[in-house]
Amino acid sequence: MSTKPNTKSKILYSCYYSRSREGEHFIPEHVFSYQISGEMIASDSKNTFHTKPGDFRFSRRNHLAKFTKIPPEGREFKTISLFLDQEILREISKEYNLKSDKKPDSKAMFSLAPHPLYKSFMESLISYLEVEQENNEALFNLKIKEAIHLLLKVNPELKDILFDFNEPGKIDLEAFMNKNFHFNVQMHRFAYLTGRSLATFKRDFQKVFQQTPGKWLLNKRLQEAYYLISQGNLPSDVYIGVGFEDLSHFSFSFKKKFGIVPSSLNHK
Template sequence: MLPQRDKKSPIAYSCYFTRSREGEQFVPEHRFSYQVAGTMTTNDGSREYAFNEGDFRFSRRNHLMKFLKFPPEGGAFKSLSVSLDQQTLRNFSIEFGCKAEKHVNGEAILRLKHDPLYKCFMDSLQPYLQIEQEGNEDLVANKQKEAILLLLKVNPELQDVLFDFSEPGKIDLEAFMNKNFHFNVELNRFAYLTGRSLATFKRDFEKLFSTTPGRWLQHRRLQEAHYLIKEKGKAPSDVYMDVGFEDLSHFSFAFKKLYGLAPSRI
C-alpha cells in the first residue's frame, strides 16, 4: 500500500506566470479539470496531449504523466480541477447503485467534449477556493458528488472508469521500467504500479537487472540524456528534467562521472 498523504481539499486552482513543470509525476486519483487560461501539455510515456483555454479533461488515476504549463502572453496559466478519490466514488456507488461493467485500459487522459453544464459547474467552484477545508467537508463533498453526476450525464461511458476499484496487477517489470524510467517518482510508485510491494519490487528488480533500482535508473537516464544531446542536438538544460533528474547541477555531475565529459562538452 502507498503511504497516506496529508488531507488536502479536492478542489484545486493552479496559477502560474512562468512556464512550470509538476514535481512528482504520478496521478493518484481521478481528476476532472478545466483549462481557464493558457496551455497545458501532458505526456504519459506513449503520447502527448495539448489542452488550451476552455478545454475540459479527465485524468485517470494510477497513471504516470508529465505536465508542462504555459501561460498566455502577458497573462497567467490558470486551471481548476476536482479530485475524485476512491472513498468518494465508493460512497457514490452505494448511494446510486453505479458499478463498472468491465475494465477499461484506455488512455491516461481524456479530452472531454464541451458542454455548458461543465462550464457552469467549474464557475461554481470559485467561492470554494476561498473557504477552509476543515469544517466545510460536507460542502466540498457535495461538489464532488455534483462533478460525478455531471460526468455520468455528459459522458456516460465514464461509468466503467469511475467505478473500477481494482488495483494494479503484477506486470512485466522489465517492459514497464524501460518505458517509464524517465518519470521522476519515488520507488514505491514504481512498485505500486507494477503490482508489487516495495520489498518485492526491489527483489525482483535486482534479479532481473543485477543492480539496484536507484543505480539502474540513474544509468538509464544518463544513457538517454547522452543520446538526446549527441544524436538529437538538444541542450543539457532542456534534457535533464525530461529524463528524470530534478537538478541540473546533479545531472551534470553524474553525467561527467559516467562519460568523463560535462554534458555541455558532448
C-alpha cells in the same frame, strides 16, 4: 505561482505566472480539470495531449504522466482541478449501485467534449476558490459528489473508469521499466504500478536487471540524456525529461559517469 486552496483540498485552483513543469509524475486519483487560461501539454508513455482555454480534461488514477503549464503572454495560467478520491467514489457506488461493467482502455488522460453543464459547474466554483476559506472540506466534498454525478450524466461511459476499484496487477517488470524509466516517481510508485510490494519489486528487479533499481534508473536516465544532448538538445531541456529533478545533480551525475559536463556534447 499560487495554488488555492492548500494541497490538502480535493479542489485546486492553480495560477502560474511562468512556464512550469510538474515534479512527481504519478496521478494518484482521477482528476476532472477545466483550463481557464494558458495551455497544458501532457504526455504519458504513448501519447501527447494539448489542452487549451475552455477545454475539459479527465486524468486517470494510477497512471504516469508529465505536465508542462504554459501561461499566456503577460498573463496567468489558470486551471481548476477536482480530485475524485476513492472514498467518495465508493460511497456513490454503494448508494446508487454503480459498478464498472468492463475494463476501460489504458489512456492516462483524455479530453472531454465541451458541455454547458460542465462550464456552468466550473464557473460556479471560481468564487469559492478565489477567496481563501477555512473549514471548507464539507462543501468541497459535496462539490466533488456533484461533479461525479455530472460526469455520469454527460458522459455515461465514464462509469467503467470511475467505479473500477481494481488495483494494478503483477505485470512484466522489464517491459514496464524500459518504457517508463523517465518518469520521476518514487520507488514505491513503480512497485505499486507493477503489482508488487516494495520488497518484492526490489527482489524481482535484481533478478531481471542484475542491479538495484536506483543504480539502474540513474544509468538508464544518464544514457538517454547523453543521446539526446548529443543530438543537439540542451541539457536544461533534457534533464527533467529523463527523470531528474535538479539540474545541478544531473550535471554532477553526468560528469561522474561520462567524465565530461553535459554542455560539452553540444560543442563536439
